[in-house]
Amino acid sequence: MQGAWAPRDQGQSHSRMGALDRPSVILLTYVLATIEFTCLFMQFSILPYLSRKLGLDSIAFGYLQTIFGVLQLLCGPVFGRFADQRGARAALTLSFLAALALYLLLVAASSPALPGVYLLFASRLPGALMHTMPAAQMVITDLLAPEERPTALGRLGLCFGIGVILGSLLGGTLISAYGIQCPAILAALATLLGAVLSFTCIPASTKGARTDAQAPPPGSPQVSVFDLKAIASLLRLPDVPRIFLVKVASNFPSGLFMIMFSIISMDFFQLEASQAGYLMSFFGLLQMVTQGLVIGWLSSHFSEEALLRASVLLFIVVGLAMASMSSVFHFCLLVPGLVLSLCTLNVVTDSMLTKAVSSSDTGTMLGLCASVQPLLRTLGPTLGGLLYRSFGVPIFGHVQIAVNTLVLLLLWRKPMPQRKDKVR
Numbered sequence: 001m002q003g004a005w006a007p008r009d010q011g012q013s014h015s016r017m018g019a020l021d022r023p024s025v026i027l028l029t030y031v032l033a034t035i036e037f038t039c040l041f042m043q044f045s046i047l048p049y050l051s052r053k054l055g056l057d058s059i060a061f062g063y064l065q066t067i068f069g070v071l072q073l074l075c076g077p078v079f080g081r082f083a084d085q086r087g088a089r090a091a092l093t094l095s096f097l098a099a100l101a102l103y104l105l106l107v108a109a110s111s112p113a114l115p116g117v118y119l120l121f122a123s124r125l126p127g128a129l130m131h132t133m134p135a136a137q138m139v140i141t142d143l144l145a146p147e148e149r150p151t152a153l154g155r156l157g158l159c160f161g162i163g164v165i166l167g168s169l170l171g172g173t174l175i176s177a178y179g180i181q182c183p184a185i186l187a188a189l190a191t192l193l194g195a196v197l198s199f200t201c202i203p204a205s206t207k208g209a210r211t212d213a214q215a216p217p218p219g220s221p222q223v224s225v226f227d228l229k230a231i232a233s234l235l236r237l238p239d240v241p242r243i244f245l246v247k248v249a250s251n252f253p254s255g256l257f258m259i260m261f262s263i264i265s266m267d268f269f270q271l272e273a274s275q276a277g278y279l280m281s282f283f284g285l286l287q288m289v290t291q292g293l294v295i296g297w298l299s300s301h302f303s304e305e306a307l308l309r310a311s312v313l314l315f316i317v318v319g320l321a322m323a324s325m326s327s328v329f330h331f332c333l334l335v336p337g338l339v340l341s342l343c344t345l346n347v348v349t350d351s352m353l354t355k356a357v358s359s360s361d362t363g364t365m366l367g368l369c370a371s372v373q374p375l376l377r378t379l380g381p382t383l384g385g386l387l388y389r390s391f392g393v394p395i396f397g398h399v400q401i402a403v404n405t406l407v408l409l410l411l412w413r414k415p416m417p418q419r420k421d422k423v424r
Helices: 007-017 022-051 056-088 088-109 117-121 125-129 133-144 146-178 182-201 228-236 238-261 261-269 273-301 304-323 328-355 359-369 374-390 394-413
Strands: none
Touching: 007 133, 022 056, 022 088, 022 133, 022 146, 022 182, 056 088, 056 117, 056 125, 056 133, 056 228, 056 359, 088 117, 088 125, 088 133, 088 182, 117 146, 125 359, 133 146, 133 359, 146 182, 146 273, 146 328, 228 238, 228 359, 238 261, 238 304, 238 328, 238 359, 238 374, 238 394, 261 273, 273 304, 273 328, 304 328, 304 394, 328 359, 359 374, 374 394
């Protein structure tokens, strides 16, 4: 059975995994991802209030967000290469230590005795190394056989949904009760715990932990972490450019809408801050259910090619509904379709892309996948703001219809190849 330990490799596999067996490592990875997402959304709750307290206007706040997005965009693939070469333990520990530095800088920025504005902008710098999601995806990908990946990767979305709900609720409640510093202090303590758990419980390397995984040949030259040519070469492998293009193009329209959602919720839907928070919690709850339960069921009954086409087609249907949306009630009706299409697309493309590269490059490929969202956060505020100001909310639906119709035609014209469930 693929993905199980072979008797002849039990001793070697156990030494690689350390004190924990494979299911325990996977479970711990889910816990670590939940901690990171919860702290991240607590940070999102802090930023607007801290920025206002320090006297920043909306333009300066936009610069703050752009800096974070650019750093994550540029360093995501490099972090993935680091994870491939130095192992899961080093990658997760480094990500949590970077998050710890960010939250400590936020604590310092909220102190009246310190130069808060400079410290607030400095707190964006550790974001370059905060990549817990691709590191967790690498662990899951390395430890499971290809046919098991979609379900397992989907469960990471369950962790994300828990983080959205728990982090948003904790952040808002703690700010109201104890002030801006409290959520940042709690996030710092939680990420310190995450760093300790990563360093003590995660195996040094998950490469070769499965019997069908292939380690690099002994004595082969070690590629530099900063070798951009080696990173870019993955995008030239067979089938990778088309899958990656589908991932970026299909995500782009809905990404623009979600980036502008805070403005749309205030101007178009006329929601109060608390009502917008409830709507985001609804979004997070749907994502939890979809990625924790629905994706696993779908992946066991349908091929990845069929799911990819279905997600793009659903994007078109959601775009039609978005183009005629006139109230928050209409938005709530289309949110399930939007969440299902987003979750299916991202899980399926991540799974397909990890199958398209060797087991020694899964971290780098997942780092490239993780750069898609920072790319949207970098380009989205400017482009999304321009489209919204010029054409209103319906333009996001029209863009979604146009882009995903082209993607669907591409998929029907040249289908993705059916791969065997075996790591190359």
